Amino acid sequence: MIETINETFNQISFQNTLTEIEQMAAVSEHHPEGLKKEFDLLREIGALKIVLPGEHLDFNKPNMPALLTLLKDVGKANLSVGRIFEGHINTLYLIHLYANEEQKNNWFEGVKEYGHLFGVWNTQAQNGIEFKLVNDKLIISGNKTFCSGVGLVNRALITGNINYGERVGWQMSIVDMAKITDDKINKETWKPLGMKASGSYTVDFSGYELTDDELLYKPGIYLKQPYFSGGAIRFAAVHLGGAEAVAHNTIKYLKELNRTEDPIQRMRIANIMSQLVAGQLWLEKAGENYDKWLENKEFEQNLIAFANMTRTTIEDICLRIMDESNKCVGARGLMAPYTLERIFRDLTFYLRQPAPDATRLNIAVFFINKNNVSYGTNI
Ligand SMILES: Cc1cc2nc3c(=O)[nH]c(=O)nc-3n(C[C@H](O)[C@H](O)[C@H](O)COP(=O)(O)OP(=O)(O)OC[C@H]3O[C@@H](n4cnc5c(N)ncnc54)[C@H](O)[C@@H]3O)c2cc1C
Numbered sequence: 425m426i427e428t429i430n431e432t433f434n435q436i437s438f439q440n441t442l443t444e445i446e447q448m449a450a451v452s453e454h455h456p457e458g459l460k461k462e463f464d465l466l467r468e469i470g471a472l473k474i475v476l477p478g479e480h481l482d483f484n485k486p487n488m489p490a491l492l493t494l495l496k497d498v499g500k501a502n503l504s505v506g507r508i509f510e511g512h513i514n515t516l517y518l519i520h521l522y523a524n525e526e527q528k529n530n531w532f533e534g535v536k537e538y539g540h541l542f543g544v545w546n547t548q549a550q551n552g553i554e555f556k557l558v559n560d561k562l563i564i565s566g567n568k569t570f571c572s573g574v575g576l577v578n579r580a581l582i583t584g585n586i587n588y589g590e591r592v593g594w595q596m597s598i599v600d601m602a603k604i605t606d607d608k609i610n611k612e613t614w615k616p617l618g619m620k621a622s623g624s625y626t627v628d629f630s631g632y633e634l635t636d637d638e639l640l641y642k643p644g645i646y647l648k649q650p651y652f653s654g655g656a657i658r659f660a661a662v663h664l665g666g667a668e669a670v671a672h673n674t675i676k677y678l679k680e681l682n683r684t685e686d687p688i689q690r691m692r693i694a695n696i697m698s699q700l701v702a703g704q705l706w707l708e709k710a711g712e713n714y715d716k717w718l719e720n721k722e723f724e725q726n727l728i729a730f731a732n733m734t735r736t737t738i739e740d741i742c743l744r745i746m747d748e749s750n751k752c753v754g755a756r757g758l759m760a761p762y763t764l765e766r767i768f769r770d771l772t773f774y775l776r777q778p779a780p781d782a783t784r785l786n787i788a789v790f791f792i793n794k795n796n797v798s799y800g801t802n803i
Contacts, residue, residue, distance in 0.1 A: 433480035437469045442501040446669075449502045450766060453621045462505045463576055467539040471498075471509070475516050476532050483520040489711030492661040496707065499665025500672075503770040504621035506662035508543065508573035514655060515542035515581045518596065521651060522641035530637070531598065534579060542598075543577040545570070545627070546646070547778075553584025553629060555595055562588075562639075564599075564632040572624040574609055577601055582629065583646055593643030597634055604629065618769030650718070650727040653786075656735040657710045659777060664703045666771035667742045671696050673764050674749040677757045692748045699748075703741040710734040729790040732783045739775050746771060 445462050452459055466472055474481045474494070481487040481494065495513070499506030519531050519542075534540035545568040553566040568582055579598050586595040604627065613626040646652070675693060678684050684693075713730050717723035746768060750758065758765050791797055 433470055433474060438471065438497075441465045441469050441471075442497055445498075445505055446501040449504075449621070450761065450763070452502070452504075453766065455621075458575055458623045459502075459505055459508065459573070459621055460576060462502065463508070463541055466498075466505075466509065467541075472512060472539055472541060473535050475513060475520075476535060483517060486715035488657075488714040489708055492657060492707050492711045495658055495661040496665040496668065499662035500668045501665075502621070503662065503666045503669075503767070503774050504619050504623075506665055507619065507622045507624075507659075507774060508541070508576065510658050510662050511543040511572055511577075512541055514544045514658065515579070515598075517651075517655070518544070518581060518640065518646070519598075522596070522645055527637060527640070531579065538578075540578040541573065541576055542579045542581065543571065543573050544581045545572075546583045548584075553582055555584055555586040555588075555597065555634065557588045562634040562636075564597075564629040564634060566630060567626055567628045569613065569626045570624045571609075571627045572622045574601070574625050574627055575623055580627075581640065586643055591639075591643055594646055595643045596640035596646050597638050598640055599629065599632055599634070599638060603632060616773050618766070618771070618773035650724045650731075653728045653783075654714060654718075654731045656777070656783075657707070657714065657731050660710075660735045660738040661707055663742050663771065663775060664700075664707055664738050666767060666774065667700060667703060667738075667745045669767050670742075670745050670749050670764065670771065671700050673762070673767065674752050674757075677753050677762065677764070689752055692752050696745050696748045696752075699741045699745050703738050706734045706737055706741075725790060729787055732787045732790075735777075736780065736784055736787070739777075739780065742771055742775055 444465060448461065452462065470479075473479055475483050475491065477484060481491050491513070495506060495510055498509050516535070519528060523531065531542075535542070547570040548566070548568050551567050553564060553568060556563055556565060564584065566584065571580070574580075578601055580601055581596055581598050583594055583596050586593065608628045610626040610628070614620070614624060616624075674696060675684075678689055678693070683689055710730055713727060717727040749764065750768070753762075753764060758768060760766070
């Protein structure tokens, strides 16, 4: 639960909405409209605009712990909704950091007035995105893979190579998805183990004509630190929400079967809950450190290292919780209609995020280069 309440965001409606989203998850996974209803509900309670200026978790204020808690709670209700919602928040953050005033007004207005949903699609295969000058027009060619929420997303931040004039490198642009026809979306590519409802299809953007005001800042800025690596704490928060759902449903299942008196089951529950609380503490501290260190160049590497450790530790915690839960509930508990069947698939698949090995190596390098391995609040 997010910590404070104000008039712009009603905590009770939010929790009720999440309960509704959780209850719909089994049906939504196979629904032809995907997660439309879920995002209509989030839109209605003001969750899509929550980080905009003057709103409850305004990016201009140090709100990271509360934002992480919000992401965790959405992930707990449905990991696919959490994935798409995190992409929306990520895009709004990139706009907050890098857009000019006119662009900010335009894109933020879209969220406030029309309830626009945003997404960030950076991942691609060999036939990735290029921005090319053709007859004085800037035209996109190529595809993006893993486009979570396509079909629901109104404005998509896509990245690609650009090479004209002074613009050389990895450029961000925000495209209007109303101009992308259905035949450009390849659903055949999406046959995942879990996270089916995130509808992370491949999209062909070839032929889209970009205007200057759809280019977001200069090439290269997408990878700017500490924002790029530091942002991993947001998806880690959603992951931990999935682990919370596993813990909750494991205990619920054991209670239903009157199996909570057994000492071995109790030992496993103790292990699950200790792991979960450890994850919650990591997340809380990661949020505090993010706010404390963001504006201080001296702590940039600390912020990145702490975010890297949070992400990898929460990945391990999720895996351990699933392992213990798996043994607690056995085969019967892992079959539909029990909820754990889907959550295990979703969490297992969603835990696979970019460069997990390199992230761990970077943690090692940070501490090797440091004179002192002990850390308090300042690592
Ligand atoms: C549900 C879901 C939704 C997603 N939604 C989006 C989205 O909306 N937008 C978006 O941009 N992306 C999205 N992604 C993609 C995501 O950001 C990652 O790019 C993707 O999950 C990483 O895929 P992978 O595990 O196949 O990576 P890989 O890079 O193939 O990594 C797999 C393993 O190989 C190792 N490895 C990597 N490179 C090498 C190498 N050269 N040599 C040896 N080993 C190597 C890694 O360390 C790792 O252990 C989504 C992913 C998922 C699962």
